[in-house]
Amino acid sequence: MFKPTCPSKLSAALALAFASMAMPAHTADSHAHDDGGAVLSIIVPYANENQLAFATKLLDHPYVDQKKMQIHAEVAPAEMEALKAAGMAPQINEAETARIQHFIQSRAQDVKSGGIARALGVAKPSSIANGVHACYRTVEQIYQTYDELAAKYPKLVKIQTLGKSWIGAEQDKSATSRPTFYDLLTKYLPESALALFDKALLPADASPIKAIIVGNFEKQDAQTERPPNMVWTGGIHAREYAPQEVGMKFIEWLLANYESDANARMMVDTNRYHFIVHNPDGRKLAEQDANARQRKNINYETAECTTAGSDGIPRTLDSGVDLNRNYPFGWATGGTGGSDSNVCGATYRGVTPASEPETQAVLNYMRGTWNQAACKWEGGALPDGRPKSAEYCNPENRSSNTGELDWKTGASDEYGGGVFIDLHSNARAVLWPWGVERTENDFNTHTPNNKGMAVIAQRLAYHNNYSSQQLLSYNTEGTTKDAAYGYLGAPAYTVEMGRSFYEDCGVFERETYPENFNGFHYLSRVLHRVYKLPFxxxxxxxxxxxxxxxxxxxxxxxxxxxxxxxxxxxxxxxxxxxxxxxxxxxxxxxxxxxxxxxxxxxxxxxxxxxxxxxxxxxxxxxxxxxxxxxxxxxxxxxxxxxxxxxxxxxxxxxxxxxxxxxxxxxxxxxADDDDSGGGALGWFDLAALAAGLGAIAGLRRRRNH
CATH class of the missing domain: 2.60.40.650 (Immunoglobulin-like)
Known part of the structure; x- marks a missing residue:
């Protein structure tokens, strides 16, 4: 653990790191941070629930140490000043701040030198950044890995395209010449924002939403019961690099060890794994965003931020929809917060439920199609295990009397469909539904399956060494996990991994991946009856x-x-x-x-x-x-x-x-060469045995004389 120091004791070396950062000025386009791109790692003591609620609402993905009553977060100076104005006493974690600044500076230098150039036409494009950042794959590299694994393990791997990203959908609308990814950016972004990105590093065509599916399909398809599924989404928030890499590395481990590790064999034979890249458009900007502030998708039309910063320049890069607030179950519930109606807000939920093509693609894949006659979702990656009464027999799971969502019907403990996990950075926590307090649920976040989901989280947290706390001290609504459980009854989790958005590869390889490998290894071994076996x-x-x-x-x-x-x-x-x-x-x-x-x-x-x-x-x-x-x-x-x-x-x-x-x-x-049958001694065997014993007796008599 790094030792915190007071802001007044910020070292000269750290101050020099701020002053000498070789990176483009982000001004107001760097996501409402008019601070030259500075990022501070801070520790904030809190005295009561009011201070905790204020700070966690203000800060992005903070880690709360409940025992020490401290909040750990990565902030801009403006956010630090807001904490001070509220009477709190944030302390700069000097060593961690210096590490982050080194991360940002080296990435900026990689961009400037061409070190992260996506060499078009080369069989394997380079990673997000060479050297210390080489452990994080680009979107193209991830999809190339999909193809390589499918070619190497054709009986165990399938690839499925789920749908278009926002940029991809916009490209398809063109009736004449097809605009490139960069063409569409130039349509919406001001020159000050375009200057932040290298055109050569952007693809001509936007990458679609894709899933890689792993399992012993021949064996599983021959069985009467469908295999349980582990469905992961990674990178829904674009600047979170570690989640996608953890998911891909676990998939690679399963396949590489299928012949040599009995647990890997058991998992692939028994379970089916689905890994999905959720926000490829946003990720392409995040791969060049030295400040790692890109969170939302790239919707510069219905979600365009036109608010100007302090310098009068529009905050266009704050545009977009937070895909993890765009899911329809619980969207804009009207509870005690959980999403933003402000287009420029980090948690902007979109104009309507599932308004974004990325949300539609993943949701349709996860739950399948609605069968009104059977009153259930069918054909999705996760089966429908949440029974619907006549009152709620509709695809939205809403009461035909009140119009309210069904917050109180649970799935059977015998649910064998599997689990949904949305991989995030960086609060070291395992969270589960519900994410928001509602009057219909007596202002309680517990689900009907809360005991089972809590035990799963507590077991998972033991293995990845995270907290199992249900909420991150603030409400969320319209999320992936609430939708997976709300529609299907599947246990659903957000796993907040790592300690930083700016995580060095050394930390990732030494800590973040092994911790989460252990957790997913355990979860794979209880997937058959995931609400029961963790007990x-x-x-x-x-x-x-x-x-x-x-x-x-x-x-x-x-x-x-x-x-x-x-x-x-x-x-x-x-x-x-x-x-x-x-x-x-x-x-x-x-x-x-x-x-x-x-x-x-x-x-x-x-x-x-x-x-x-x-x-x-x-x-x-x-x-x-x-x-x-x-x-x-x-x-x-x-x-x-x-x-x-x-x-x-x-x-x-x-x-x-x-x-x-x-x-x-x-x-x-x-051992089998006798003709007597059944292993009994025949007459020939008995005669030979008697003769042999007699010969041995005679030999002993001769030796005695």
């Missing part, structure tokens, strides 16, 4: 006693079964009900299964013995156990087999499954 213990480190075993022999299997893997946090607002507190149970049993998952027909579990675990905590010694068992390979054909282990706690709840490979070799050929 049971986690199972990890499944190890076979031998790398291979001859058919007919026995082999040991061990695993760690742990029910003490939760991370609890408060809700984020003291005015709403806190999430339920998780209960830690002792481990009651564990079983190993060969080639069939515990819930599959014909699965037979092998009981495992429980013993003390070195990983157990002293306050809950029996909540973590080492499980040991023995697999009899009799009857197993030669080849690779799967061993699955699942533990059950004292509450009777089975939990996450983990896997290991079991390689079986054939028994020696002479």
């Amino acid at each position: 049971g213990p986690d199972t990890v480190n499944v190890v076979m006693g031998a790398s291979s075993v001859q058919s007919g022999n026995k082999v040991a299997v061990t695993a760690t079964v742990d029910d003490n893997r939760y991370r609890y946090s408060n809700a984020g607002q003291s005015t709403i009900k806190p999430p339920p507190y998780p209960v830690v149970y002792n481990i009651a049993s564990a079983k190993a299964y060969v080639n069939k998952l515990p819930w599959e027909a014909g699965a037979v579990g092998v009981e495992m013995k429980l013993s003390e675990s070195a990983q157990a905590r002293s306050d809950f010694p029996d909540a973590t156990k080492t499980a040991t068992g023995e697999i009899d390979t009799t009857g197993l054909p030669a080849g690779r087999h799967m061993v699955y282990v699942q533990g059950t706690n004292a509450d009777g709840k089975p939990g996450a499954v983990s896997a290991a490979f079991l390689d079986v070799t054939a028994a020696p050929a002479d």
